[in-house]
Amino acid sequence: MIDFARVQKELQECSREKDSSGIRVSPKSDSLARLTGIIPGPLGTPYEGGSFEIGFYFADGYPFEPPKMKFVTKVCQSGAICLDILKDQWSPALTLKTALLSVQALLSAPEPDDPQDAVVAQQYLREYQTFVGTARYWTESFAKASSLGVEEKVQRLVEMGFPDGLVRSTLEAVGGDENLALEKLLSS
Amino acid sequence: MAASDSDDVNLAYDDTADDDYFYLDDTDDDLHPPQASDSLDDDQLQGSDSHNDDDDDLLQSSDRHDDGDHDCDDNDDGDENALEEDDHDSPISGQNFSVLTEADIRHRIKDNIAEVSSILSISKNEASSLLLHYNWSVNNIFDSWFADEKAAREKAGLFLEPLIESPDHGSSFCVICFEDYPCDGTKSTSCGHRYCNDCWSSYIKTAIADGPQSLLLTCPHPSCRAAVGEDMVGLFASEKEKNKYSSYIVMSYIESKKMIKWCPGPGCENAIDFVAGSENLDVSCLCSHSFCWNCTQDAHRPVDCETVTKWMSKNSSESGNVNYILAFTKPCPKCKRPIEKNMGCSHMTCRAPCLYEFCWLCLGDWNNHGTCNRFKGNPEEEKREKAKQYVMKYTHYFERWATNQNSMKKGAADLQKVQTEQIEVLSRIQAQPLAQISFVTEAWKQIIECRRVLAWTYAYGFYLPEECEAKRNLFEYLQGQAESGLERLHDCAEKELLSYLKDKISVEGFIEFRKKLTLLTRVTRNYFDNLVAALQNGLSDVNSGSSSVSKKRKSNWAAAAVNAAPVLDTNINDNSATAPAPAAAASAMEPWACAYCSYENQSSATNCAMCGRGSWTCDVCTYANSRTSATCAMCTEAPEP
Numbered sequence: 001m002i003d004f005a006r007v008q009k010e011l012q013e014c015s016r017e018k019d020s021s022g023i024r025v026s027p028k029s030d031s032l033a034r035l036t037g038i039i040p041g042p043l044g045t046p047y048e049g050g051s052f053e054i055g056f057y058f059a060d061g062y063p064f065e066p067p068k069m070k071f072v073t074k075v076c077q078s079g080a081i082c083l084d085i086l087k088d089q090w091s092p093a094l095t096l097k098t099a100l101l102s103v104q105a106l107l108s109a110p111e112p113d114d115p116q117d118a119v120v121a122q123q124y125l126r127e128y129q130t131f132v133g134t135a136r137y138w139t140e141s142f143a144k145a146s147s148l149g150v151e152e153k154v155q156r157l158v159e160m161g162f163p164d165g166l167v168r169s170t171l172e173a174v175g176g177d178e179n180l181a182l183e184k185l186l187s188s
Numbered sequence: 189m190a191a192s193d194s195d196d197v198n199l200a201y202d203d204t205a206d207d208d209y210f211y212l213d214d215t216d217d218d219l220h221p222p223q224a225s226d227s228l229d230d231d232q233l234q235g236s237d238s239h240n241d242d243d244d245d246l247l248q249s250s251d252r253h254d255d256g257d258h259d260c261d262d263n264d265d266g267d268e269n270a271l272e273e274d275d276h277d278s279p280i281s282g283q284n285f286s287v288l289t290e291a292d293i294r295h296r297i298k299d300n301i302a303e304v305s306s307i308l309s310i311s312k313n314e315a316s317s318l319l320l321h322y323n324w325s326v327n328n329i330f331d332s333w334f335a336d337e338k339a340a341r342e343k344a345g346l347f348l349e350p351l352i353e354s355p356d357h358g359s360s361f362c363v364i365c366f367e368d369y370p371c372d373g374t375k376s377t378s379c380g381h382r383y384c385n386d387c388w389s390s391y392i393k394t395a396i397a398d399g400p401q402s403l404l405l406t407c408p409h410p411s412c413r414a415a416v417g418e419d420m421v422g423l424f425a426s427e428k429e430k431n432k433y434s435s436y437i438v439m440s441y442i443e444s445k446k447m448i449k450w451c452p453g454p455g456c457e458n459a460i461d462f463v464a465g466s467e468n469l470d471v472s473c474l475c476s477h478s479f480c481w482n483c484t485q486d487a488h489r490p491v492d493c494e495t496v497t498k499w500m501s502k503n504s505s506e507s508g509n510v511n512y513i514l515a516f517t518k519p520c521p522k523c524k525r526p527i528e529k530n531m532g533c534s535h536m537t538c539r540a541p542c543l544y545e546f547c548w549l550c551l552g553d554w555n556n557h558g559t560c561n562r563f564k565g566n567p568e569e570e571k572r573e574k575a576k577q578y579v580m581k582y583t584h585y586f587e588r589w590a591t592n593q594n595s596m597k598k599g600a601a602d603l604q605k606v607q608t609e610q611i612e613v614l615s616r617i618q619a620q621p622l623a624q625i626s627f628v629t630e631a632w633k634q635i636i637e638c639r640r641v642l643a644w645t646y647a648y649g650f651y652l653p654e655e656c657e658a659k660r661n662l663f664e665y666l667q668g669q670a671e672s673g674l675e676r677l678h679d680c681a682e683k684e685l686l687s688y689l690k691d692k693i694s695v696e697g698f699i700e701f702r703k704k705l706t707l708l709t710r711v712t713r714n715y716f717d718n719l720v721a722a723l724q725n726g727l728s729d730v731n732s733g734s735s736s737v738s739k740k741r742k743s744n745w746a747a748a749a750v751n752a753a754p755v756l757d758t759n760i761n762d763n764s765a766t767a768p769a770p771a772a773a774a775s776a777m778e779p780w781a782c783a784y785c786s787y788e789n790q791s792s793a794t795n796c797a798m799c800g801r802g803s804w805t806c807d808v809c810t811y812a813n814s815r816t817s818a819t820c821a822m823c824t825e826a827p828e829p
Contacts, residue, residue, distance in 0.1 A: 009366040063364060064394040085410070088401075092364045092391055093381075093408045 002062045007032045010096050023100050025056075033058050036072070037100050041143060042108035046135035047075070050143025054081075054103060056096060066090035069099060074142040075135075081106070133173055140176025153178045157185065284466030285481070287474045288448065288459045293438050300441075304329055310346075313419040316437075318344045320403050321415075324444040345406055345415030350380025362387055364408060375423070379414030381407050389424040392416065396429045400436040452484050453477025469493075476600055478640060486593075490723040491644040499647040503586065520544060521551045532595035532602065532635070533678035549588060559668035561588070563649070585650040592643035595678070596636055602682070603632040613689055618698050627702055631681045631709045638674045638716050642667070648723060658730040662800060666722055669811065670715040677708040707823065714822045715811075729800035780815075 011032075014025040028034040035056040041047030053072040059065045066086045085094060085102055124131045141150035150171065157167040157178070162185050170188075174180040288296070304326060305315035321344040322329045332340040341347065359368045364387035374382040383391070387408075395402035395416075407414040421433050442448050442459050451458045451473035460471045462481050470487040472478035478487035480496070488496045520527050522544035527536065534548040546553055550560035563584050606628055615622050645667050652660055684705075688698060722729065780789050780803055782796035794815040795802050801812035802821075811822035819826045 003365060006364070006366050061390075061394060064390050089410075091408045091410045092387065093383075094410055098410075 002033060002058045002060065004032050006063055007035075007058070007096075011035075013095075014097055017097075021097070021101075023097060023104075025096055025100070028055070035096065037069075037096065039100050039104045039107075041139060042104055045108045046132045047107050047139050047143070050139040052107075052143055054100065063092040063094075067096065067099065069103065074138060075107075137172045137174075137176040150176065153181075157182065284468045285460050285462045285471040287451075288461055289474065290438065290457055293441060293459060294434075297437060297441050300324065300326060308333055311419075313417050314344075314346050317346055317415040317417045320437075320440060321345070324441055342413070345378075345413045347378040347414055350376070350378065351412065351414070352380045364391070375420075377407055377414050377416050377420060379407050379409070379412050381409040381412055381414070383408060385424070388420065392421055392424045393426070393429055396421070396425060396432055396436075400439060402433065403436050403440055449481070449484070451475060451477055452479055476603065476636070478637075487640055488644045488647075489641065490720045491648045495647055495651055496644070499589075499650070502582075518548070518551065521546050529591075529594070532598040532639070533675055533682055534591070534595075535675065535679050535683075549591065559672050561668045561671050562664045582650065585646045589643045589646040592639045592646065596639035596643065599632060599636040599639055599678075603629065603636060606632055610685070610689060614685075617690075617692050618688060618695075619692065620698070624702075627706045627709070628681070628685065631677060631705050634709045634713055635674065635678050635681060638670070638677075638712055641716055641720060642671055642674060645670075645719065645723065656727075659727040662722065662727055662730050665801070666715075666719045670712070670719045673708070673712040673715045677705075677712045680705055680708055711823045718822075 011025055011027070014021075014023060018024050022040045024038045025035055028036045037054045037056060039052050039054065041050040041052060050073070052075065055070050055072045057068040057070075059068060069081050069083075069086060071081065081103060083099075083102055083106060085091075085099065120131070120134075123134065137150075153171060153176075154164065154167050157171070158164050160182075162170075166185070167181070170184050171178070171181045174184060300319055301312050301315045304310070304318055305312045307330070308315065308318075310318075318329050318333075318340070319326070322332070329340070332343070358371065360371050360374045360382045361368050362374060362382070362384040364383050367384065369384045371382075374384050375388055376382040391408055392402075392405070395405045405416040406412060407416060418433075421430060425433065442450060445461075447462045447464055448459050449462070450456075451460055453473055453475045454477075456473055456475040456477060458473050458475060460473060460481070462471065466481075468489065469481045470478060470489040471481050472487065479485065480487055480489075480493060483493045483496065485493070485496055485500070491499075518527055520538045520542060523538060523542040527538065529536070529548055535554055536546050536548045538544040538546075544553075545555065547557050547560055550557075552560060563581055611622060611625055611628065614620070614625050614628065618625075645663075649663065649667065652663060654660070684701060687693065688701060692698075779791050780793075781787070782789060782801065782803070787796055789797055789803075802817065803815040804813050805811070806813060806820035806822060806825055811820055813820055813822075
């Protein structure tokens with residue numbers, strides 16, 4: 001049994017506070033069993049400026065069972081979220097909003113010792129700059145509504161005569177900024 | 189311990205007491221009629237539990253004074269059992285343990301809670317939270333509580349003062365369902381975080397459904413560690429959930445105790461409380477499942493765990509070589525029709541018209557059947573034959589091991605049938621009170637235990653080095669005697685009983701049958717006691733032969749932790765001291781040849797110096813007795829002049 005009355009109330013509360021928190025939650029369709037949450041990338045991180053969509057799916061028993069959450073927007077991870085409060089540390093006194101805030105906190109302080117994605121965690125631990133570059137590139141490419149899709153940037157640079165593979169790696173290294181990538185390509 | 193006070197023949201409470209019973213029997217048979225005292229076993233088992241309960245308070249009060257380790261409480265109880273055990277003889281199933289039924293466990297839990305609650309002046313609910321958080325160690329609770337009560341309370345999530353102010357009036361907002369409630373519609377545990385009754389109910393229900401971690405359930409507030417204990421479960425859970433919760437408590441109690449293990453018997457819910465330091469590792473539950481405390485495999489005394497592991501892994505790795513079917517179907521040696529064994533004893537009778545009687549194991553004619561336990565290998569054969577020989581040897585031992593295991597299982601099923609149906613039928617048809625019929629169950633219990641021991645002696649025999657000829661001879665002799673005794677007993681209990689279940693023949697006939705079965709039970713028990721004692725001291729009665737091998741064997745036994753000291757030697761001497769035989773003493777001056785190994789013994793020897801056996805053979809049970817014994821040590825019959 002999902003307590004839809006509570007879900008309804010949570011939605012109302014989120015919409016009341018959306019300006020202060022920046023967090024939005026809305027139903028994905030007519031059903032309240034699937035929701036979409038959006039969190040802004042935390043300031044001072046490679047995710048800054050992006051907005052990240054997270055899908056909620058309620059298992060039977062919400063709020064006594066934790067909701068299932070997954071990144072819809074591509075982040076430089078698999079999209080699965082490894083968070084203790086979504087497992088055994090869940091409490092019915094937590095809400096969708098607190099869960100989203102926890103995810104946001106996770107973005108600003110990833111936990112490479114308990115990683116969801118071992119490759120990214122290795123990168124984070126050993127080559128922090130590369131990690132920042134990759135994360136920024138992904139944010140630029142997927143989490144910004146205003147920015148052009150990465151494919152279009154690649155296509156334009158390839159049209160200028162640069163090989164496709166080189167274009168992609170350069171773009172990734174500079175965090176997705178097309179102009180910086182062009183400069184780098186020309187100087188190399 | 190009133191019982192032990194009155195028992196003046198009781199031996200010192202030493203570790204080898206178990207093995208001394210049988211010898212006590214010989215000299216003090218009147219005081220210890222085995223068939224009567226043996227029937228105490230089960231009563232004693234259950235009786236001892238209630239006895240423990242009575243004693244718990246005493247134990248607890250002594251704990252308060254001497255501050256002894258409370259975890260030893262169980263051991264204390266157990267020691268009492270060990271002493272108690274000396275009062276009645278049960279040489280094969282010595283009480284190195286007690287069986288705890290679910291009710292017993294709950295009783296102990298209740299006592300623990302009551303103790304903590306009364307000493308710390310806290311509610312029973314708080315006491316049970318403490319016990320759950322301190323892994324049921326009453327001592328640890330007292331240590332930490334008296335060192336730092338606040339820290340102990342915090343660890344168990346028991347707060348003296350609410351963490352937040354609870355509104356005394358007006359409404360309260362439930363942060364789970366986001367609704368306002370009047371205060372009496374909400375509830376909080378010691379921390380003061382209030383939630384509505386419905387949400388509590390769902391919260392507790394979900395937690396209990398999740399499993400035993402619900403025993404450490406805390407307040408729903410994300411960072412609050414306040415315990416949600418039995419009282420809240422009692423208020424908000426359904427009957428079914430409460431039962432589940434209380435079964436988690438029982439589980440948690442048992443798992444926290446090192447000396448208590450669940451009985452691994454299928455479907456059994458009893459636990460076994462083992463007496464620390466007991467040498468006998470075999471325990472048997474009220475469900476009649478016997479197992480080794482150490483390795484939880486099926487009980488395998490007198491064989492050590494190491495041999496059992498070796499044997500079991502050999503069985504699984506060689507199951508391809510050894511055809512299991514071999515142990516279960518055979519062609520009749522006469523008419524060649526395939527025969528499946530459906531009874532426990534090895535005496536087979538083919539169907540009409542054949543009606544051939546034969547031994548299931550050696551397929552020999554039953555009428556001329558003596559013993560067939562000895563492996564007749566031919567060491568003279570050529571090298572390539574050796575491998576074949578080895579497989580045959582293994583097959584020989586495996587088949588006997590497996591057959592006896594099966595007979596044991598069949599025996600357990602038969603005992604069940606005897607206890608549930610046949611006893612009553614027998615009582616009705618023979619017009620005898622139930623108490624007069626208990627010898628049937630005693631016989632079956634003996635059969636089961638002996639089948640079990642006999643099976644494992646075949647594993648022992650397989651690993652007994654070929655070179656130790658003297659040991660092997662002694663072992664095979666003892667095993668053969670025990671086995672044929674058991675076959676007689678099993679045959680009598682299984683087949684002769686049937687006629688008494690159908691008609692009343694005559695009172696005298698029935699009494700005769702009772703006498704026979706009781707004697708067979710006793711004799712068989714004595715044979716097996718001898719066999720077990722001999723194996724447990726590494727067959728050390730034969731000291732000639734290859735000393736290096738016997739040393740090795742001995743050290744193996746020492747390592748097996750079931751070394752029961754050189755009991756047999758001393759007792760045979762005891763025997764001769766307590767029961768000197770004038771007739772034997774008169775002829776003691778002549779040298780004599782051992783009837784079994786033909787060794788020429790000196791005139792002073794009471795037992796054969798080569799094989800350890802006595803000089804005269806009992807006509808009734810064929811046991812070889814010490815030269816100085818006036819009566820047979822096995823069946824107490826006097827020799828015919």
